[in-house]
Amino acid sequence: MLSSTAEKIYWISRYTERAENTARLVNVNINLLLDIPHDRVSDFIHLVEITSDVEHFNETLLRKKIFYSSDSAAFKELVLEFVIYDTKNPGSIASCIEMTKYNSRYLRTILSKISWEQLNNLHADFSNSNKNVKNSDVLLKLINNSRTFFSTIADAMSRDHVFDFIKLGRFIERADMLSRIIEDQILRKDSRVSKYFRNLQWMCVLKSINGFESFKKINKDELNRANVLDFIIKSNDFPRSIMFCLNRLISVMDYLPRSKDFVEQILVLKKGTKSINKNSTDKDILELIDLFQSALNNLHNDIASQYFLLQDE
Amino acid sequence: MNKKKNVLMDETFFDEYLSTQGGIRKDLKKSYKFFQNLKPSKRRSLQAQLEDAISTMGITFQLYKGGIIDRSWPLDIIPRIINHSKWIKVELGLKQRIKALNLFIDDVYNQQRFLKLNPVLKDLVLDSSNFLPECKGIHPKNKIWSNICGTDLIRDHNGKFLVLEDNLRVPSGVAYMLENRNVMKKVIPEIFDGYDVNPIDDYPSQLFKCLSDSAFTTKKVKKIVLLTPGIFNSAYFEHSHLAQQMGIEIVEPHDLYVSSSKNVLMRTINGPKKVDVIYRRVDDIYIDPIAWRSDSAIGIPGVYEAWKKKKVSIVNAPGSGVADDKAVYAFVPKIIEFFLNEKPIISQVKTYVCAFKKDCKFVLNNIEKLVIKPVNESGGYGILIGPKASKNDIKKYQQKIRNNPRNFVAQPLIKLSTSPTLIGNKMEPRHLDLRPFILSGKKIFVTSGGLTRVAMKKNSTIVNSSQGGGSKDTWIIH
Numbered sequence: 162m163l164s165s166t167a168e169k170i171y172w173i174s175r176y177t178e179r180a181e182n183t184a185r186l187v188n189v190n191i192n193l194l195l196d197i198p199h200d201r202v203s204d205f206i207h208l209v210e211i212t213s214d215v216e217h218f219n220e221t222l223l224r225k226k227i228f229y230s231s232d233s234a235a236f237k238e239l240v241l242e243f244v245i246y247d248t249k250n251p252g253s254i255a256s257c258i259e260m261t262k263y264n265s266r267y268l269r270t271i272l273s274k275i276s277w278e279q280l281n282n283l284h285a286d287f288s289n290s291n292k293n294v295k296n297s298d299v300l301l302k303l304i305n306n307s308r309t310f311f312s313t314i315a316d317a318m319s320r321d322h323v324f325d326f327i328k329l330g331r332f333i334e335r336a337d338m339l340s341r342i343i344e345d346q347i348l349r350k351d352s353r354v355s356k357y358f359r360n361l362q363w364m365c366v367l368k369s370i371n372g373f374e375s376f377k378k379i380n381k382d383e384l385n386r387a388n389v390l391d392f393i394i395k396s397n398d399f400p401r402s403i404m405f406c407l408n409r410l411i412s413v414m415d416y417l418p419r420s421k422d423f424v425e426q427i428l429v430l431k432k433g434t435k436s437i438n439k440n441s442t443d444k445d446i447l448e449l450i451d452l453f454q455s456a457l458n459n460l461h462n463d464i465a466s467q468y469f470l471l472q473d474e
Numbered sequence: 475m476n477k478k479k480n481v482l483m484d485e486t487f488f489d490e491y492l493s494t495q496g497g498i499r500k501d502l503k504k505s506y507k508f509f510q511n512l513k514p515s516k517r518r519s520l521q522a523q524l525e526d527a528i529s530t531m532g533i534t535f536q537l538y539k540g541g542i543i544d545r546s547w548p549l550d551i552i553p554r555i556i557n558h559s560k561w562i563k564v565e566l567g568l569k570q571r572i573k574a575l576n577l578f579i580d581d582v583y584n585q586q587r588f589l590k591l592n593p594v595l596k597d598l599v600l601d602s603s604n605f606l607p608e609c610k611g612i613h614p615k616n617k618i619w620s621n622i623c624g625t626d627l628i629r630d631h632n633g634k635f636l637v638l639e640d641n642l643r644v645p646s647g648v649a650y651m652l653e654n655r656n657v658m659k660k661v662i663p664e665i666f667d668g669y670d671v672n673p674i675d676d677y678p679s680q681l682f683k684c685l686s687d688s689a690f691t692t693k694k695v696k697k698i699v700l701l702t703p704g705i706f707n708s709a710y711f712e713h714s715h716l717a718q719q720m721g722i723e724i725v726e727p728h729d730l731y732v733s734s735s736k737n738v739l740m741r742t743i744n745g746p747k748k749v750d751v752i753y754r755r756v757d758d759i760y761i762d763p764i765a766w767r768s769d770s771a772i773g774i775p776g777v778y779e780a781w782k783k784k785k786v787s788i789v790n791a792p793g794s795g796v797a798d799d800k801a802v803y804a805f806v807p808k809i810i811e812f813f814l815n816e817k818p819i820i821s822q823v824k825t826y827v828c829a830f831k832k833d834c835k836f837v838l839n840n841i842e843k844l845v846i847k848p849v850n851e852s853g854g855y856g857i858l859i860g861p862k863a864s865k866n867d868i869k870k871y872q873q874k875i876r877n878n879p880r881n882f883v884a885q886p887l888i889k890l891s892t893s894p895t896l897i898g899n900k901m902e903p904r905h906l907d908l909r910p911f912i913l914s915g916k917k918i919f920v921t922s923g924g925l926t927r928v929a930m931k932k933n934s935t936i937v938n939s940s941q942g943g944g945s946k947d948t949w950i951i952h
Contacts (some may be wrong), residue, residue: 163729164741266705269532272717322743417746468743 162322166271168469169264170323173280180257181307182338184300186246187254189369191297205240207349211341212244214237215250221247241294254303258287271323276313282306286401320416328413332334337457340394342366344450347443350383361444362387387439390446394437403453407431419467421451426460487496488633488891489903496824497781501557501951504668507892512538514623514826514899521551521632521896524661533653536708547711547946549654550895551662554906555949556608561923562633564627566884567820568910570917575640575797576914577813579619582610582629582796584748588812594829598801598849598880606758608765609793612782615688616916619794622753623912627924628823629891630665631711637822638888640803640905644755648911651925652719654947670952671686672922677911680919685720685879686826688787689750697739699725703756703772703773708728708940713755727756732776751787753775756794765795766792800849800883808823823888828879837884844884846871861887890935893946895928907937923948 190208197446208220212321218240220230226238229371247253265272265280272280290299314327346366364384368371376399382386396402411427414420430453437449491502508518509741525546535545582599589596599605624645626638655674659666682698689696703711704726717724727741730749733739740744740798756773759766765778780786796802802809804825807818825842826833837844846858858871875882892903912923926946927937937943 162743163723163725164743165726165729270714270724278707 162326164469167266167326168465169267170271170326171330171464171469173250173261173264173268174327175334176257176261177280177283178305178309178331179305179338180254180261182335183244183252183257184303184307185371186342186369187241187246188300188304189365191241194366203316205237207422208240208244208344210348211338211345211420213250215397217250218243219300221250237292246292253258258284258303266272268439273313273317273349275317276310279306279310279313282454284309300399321437325413325416326468328409330419332406332413333336333457333461334399335401335402336403337454339401339403339406340450340457341455342369343393343424344447344454347446347450352462359386360384372399382408390441391439394434397461403434417468423460426463427454430460431458482856486631487889487903487905488629490556490633490815490891490893490906491592492630492894494676495860502555505553505665507642508665509894509896511897514617515542517551517896517901518899524551524626524657525547527657527661528536528653531653531657531710532655533650533904535650536706537940538708542706545773547575547650547653548930548939549657550928550944551658551902551948552894552896552947553658553665553949554893554908554946555669555951556921557922558840558950558952560635561950562819565908565920567635567637567818568625568912568920570814570819571625571637571806571815571916572912572918573624573811574810575806576618576620578802578809579797580613580617581644581813583793585611588809591812592805592808595801595805597723597943598827598829599799600643601880602796602799602801602849602922604793604795604799606766606796608778608782609791611791612791613616614791614894615690615787616635616636618688618915620792620797621688621789621790621914622681623914624909624924625912627908627910628888631889633891635820635908636646636888637806637820640798640806642798643864644757645788645909645911646709646755647675647909647925648921649715650945651714651921651948652684654925656946658947669949672950672952676920677921678716680913681716682722684722684913684915684919685722685751685753685789688789690784690787691750693750697740698749698751698753699723699730699749701725701727701752701754701756701774702762703727703760722753727772727774730774730777732774732780736776736783736785738774738777738780749786754791758790758795761792785912792849800825800847801829804883810861823885826884828875828882828884833884834879837882838875841868841872841875841884843886845887846875846882846884849883859887890929893928895930895944895946897930902932904932904944905935905937906946922950 177253178203185209200203209215221243222239225239227235229236243250244253246255247260251255261280263282265277269277284311285293286302286306290296311331316323317325348363349362364388367376367389370393376389376392379392392399392402394403397404397408399405407427407430411424414424433449433452437446491499491501493507524933528549529546534544535547536545578588582605583650586596588600612800620642622645624641624647626641626853628638629634630636652674685698686696698719700713702710702723702724704710708711714724723740730738730740738749738752740749754761757793760770760772762775763770763773764775776790777786778792781788781792803822804827806822810816810818826837828834828837837846842860842863844860848856853897853921859870890905890907892905895904906926908924908926911921913919926948927939928944928946929935930936930944931944939945
């Protein structure tokens with residue numbers, strides 16, 4: 162496979178996964194906030210923190226003359242606008258979808274027809290939608306379209322390198338997003354939120370990764386910080402846990418050329434992840450997450466320089 | 475009834491369906507009746523179905539209008555039908571023509587035997603921007619320079635096929651020829667009933683064979699790639715379609731590089747892989763910024779050296795455009811006689827080369843009846859259409875020709891044939907041409923028919939899709 166093709170496939174997968182994850186996150190947060198008393202500003206700004214660059218967001222605020230102290234409805238609307246539709250925000254859903262579209266133009270003959278057409282649908286549904294932040298249909302449709310895309314990959318494609326690079330991109334992106342969600346949740350030290358609501362926030366985290374039901378099956382009695390973290394980080398069976406992503410990455414490496422070093426790197430990541438336990442303090446976890454993110458980033462860079470970068474002999 | 479048919483007739487031109495007596499030509503009766511018997515609204519809805527299929531299949535071409543616009547490929551629902559007995563001569567003629575032209579190009583870059591005998595042409599050729607001195611002394615594999623040729627044909631007022639132009643560089647359109655047939659089969663399969671239509675879908679495998687034949691390596695499995703300038707090229711649809719159909723990689727310039735040992739290598743996830751044949755869909759002077767256009771962003775530095783050393787084949791070979799010069803065109807009948815010792819099987823449009831005193835005088839005296847073309851321009855630039863030109867323009871061109879006769883050729887105004895075409899929900903005659911594709915490898919292969927382009931505006935002869943032209947599925951029937 163051409164290096165440039167591998168790179169485009171990898172990014173299509175990452176951007177589609179990212180768009181879907183962001184859509185889930187936004188959706189669940191909107192729903193949650195209907196239920197609990199909260200400080201709207203701090204509850205919404207964290208969507209920016211997870212997905213985008215806060216400084217960039219602040220510039221947008223300034224430009225629109227909206228402030229943290231402004232009317233909270235206007236603030237919320239701006240956050241959603243920024244995270245969903247703002248193509249100047251490279252972390253927005255709209256930007257992810259544009260990047261997917263851009264890369265897909267090259268892959269017409271590489272992806273199966275049905276997968277390629279599904280990417281077109283995903284793009285068309287999103288760009289033809291009513292761009293209203295109150296319209297949560299857009300997000301649901303996007304989540305469905307993304308799922309359909311990945312299922313066309315799973316169901317209608319040979320297990321060749323296209324498949325491998327889709328998987329590689331998808332699980333690196335997912336592991337990265339999971340670590341950001343955890344980091345953000347731990348950093349949300351909101352004194353005005355009682356322990357009860359804190360647990361509701363952890364439930365919200367679970368829902369944003371579609372994990373609430375699976376979690377409940379194993380943890381019947383209680384939902385708290387420790388057991389939610391344990392589930393998201395260490396579950397071997399749940400597809401949106403960090404451990405699951407790492408195991409998948411290891412299994413992809415079997416099929417890729419010259420990948421022995423990558424397996425080593427992922428094993429180190431796994432070891433670090435496993436060291437989190439219920440006695441870990443917030444500080445411990447934040448440190449480990451920090452290490453995890455930079456190691457994941459290194460893995461990405463090494464993959465890029467081995468498979469994608471255009472080096473001469 | 476007869477009167478109605480006459481509405482479709484334009485008597486100064488050859489109509490492919492209707493004879494001058496107003497009757498329907500024998501081979502076309504079934505097809506004509508099929509459309510004639512449809513309710514007008516049904517005709518329209520069939521055309522709409524056809525357009526839907528084209529859009530679902532993603533058959534597009536690109537236009538530049540401020541930005542890049544993807545347009546659905548235009549296809550008319552009424553096929554163009556040509557009898558095999560007529561076509562067979564055209565096919566022979568095209569084979570003969572490309573054989574001679576390839577020998578001519580090889581001669582231009584080597585002994586120049588033909589040019590020595592024709593000093594006027596020699597001056598014109600050696601001065602032409604299409605002549606690349608860097609190609610001197612080179613013989614591509616089998617001495618074939620233009621492995622893939624697209625020759626534009628027209629039919630004169632008697633229905634006789636004439637060559638209008640040879641495209642020996644990077645001819646395009648063949649993917650649309652293939653897709654037109656696919657769409658027709660999908661949307662109106664019933665119209666094929668009772669016709670024995672030559673299949674065309676073996677083109678990609680013929681092309682693959684032709685590209686394989688051009689390789690210098692004796693390896694059994696040759697690495698062949700299609701080089702595209704990128705997704706923003708107007709023919710990208712065709713590039714990706716052909717690459718997919720042949721099962722070869724479609725690469726962009728940055729996917730290839732030339733090693734110190736002058737091998738062309740492709741960057742893959744397994745490391746570099748040697749390339750044997752580059753099917754280039756990039757103009758020759760852009761292909762290597764070291765050898766030619768140094769400002770080219772779509773070139774592979776050093777690929778010219780690799781080609782010269784026979785480490786890689788470039789198809790079509792750089793420099794092959796020297797033979798689709800308008801002055802060379804005028805000499806093709808002579809070229810055929812010289813290199814093959816045969817009479818041309820297929821005729822072409824009479825062309826006056828102003829570099830010849832006699833021709834020049836004739837052109838100056840008859841300019842209002844002729845079309846004047848500058849020799850080294852293409853795409854219709856700088857053309858004067860005598861019968862439609864103002865007195866002022868005629869004077870201006872007469873002066874231009876006197877100042878620099880070598881720069882001009884002239885042809886009589888060409889009458890393109892017409893065929894009924896669906897306009898709204900009515901069938902009306904529209905002008906068309908035909909571009910068959912000729913592949914030269916160990917053997918020469920000609921497509922059965924080719925791409926028919928139609929001028930959709932009444933009386934217009936502009937068939938280019940970028941200017942609102944349409945197309946038709948083209949059948950060679952037995």
